[in-house]
Amino acid sequence: MRTAVLRVNIDPAGELTGESLARGMAALAAALAVTGGEVLEKDLGAAPRSRREVQVLLDTADAAADTARVVAVCARVFGTQPVPGVVTYVSRGTDADAYGVLAGFGLTGEITRVPGTDGYDILQVRLRESDLERVPESRIHTALEASTNCEVRISTM
Known part of the structure; x- marks a missing residue:
């Protein structure tokens, strides 16, 4: 299982006050801690009003489903219509990271x-x-090197 960074814009309309943001962040952290999620500290009040994005670290095998779940929790605790953002992954250079890269390409x-x-x-x-006919080898190679910090040798079977 890989650690994903799930991003959610919790206030696309920019309507929440600083107090509402702080209260919502505390509620979000408490709600997600139960399932192993960690909300990264961020002063959302200092962010541009249209870019109030929370970042949640979560070990996941299904980032899409977990993003939907985090969006639902954000809607509940902030009382807004949150929008999912980009999902990235924390890389620790493990074989699990390498298998995750392959899975990301559908391989x-x-x-x-x-x-x-x-x-x-x-x-x-x-x-x-x-x-390799479907996904260029160079893309796979680069992604594997970046995620594992290893020399990568690709062969076919």
């Missing part, structure tokens, strides 16, 4: 990690040839 594959001679691990990634 499955085999990943083997071996120690490299210069101190960096090497990820050997085996993918189906048909997958």
Whole structure:
């Protein structure tokens, strides 16, 4: 399971007061803590009125479903019509991160990690040839390197 950063604009109309924002942030943090979510500290009152976006860290296997759930909680605690934002992932360089990158492209594959001679691990990634016809290898390669900080070698099976 990967850690996602779920973003939600909780006040697109920019109508909440500083007190309402503070009260809503406290209620949101309490509501999400029960399910393992962590609301990142942010002074929403200082943000531009149309960009009052909360960020929630959450271990998830289904970011879309969890984003919908967080949006519903935000609507309840802030009394607004929140809008979901961009979802990104925290990368710790693990094999789970690498499998998550593959899943993000709609791919499955085999990943083997071996120690490299210069101190960096090497990820050997085996993918189906048909997958590489659908998704450019360079995109997969770049995303895997960025998420794992490893040398990546892709081959087909």
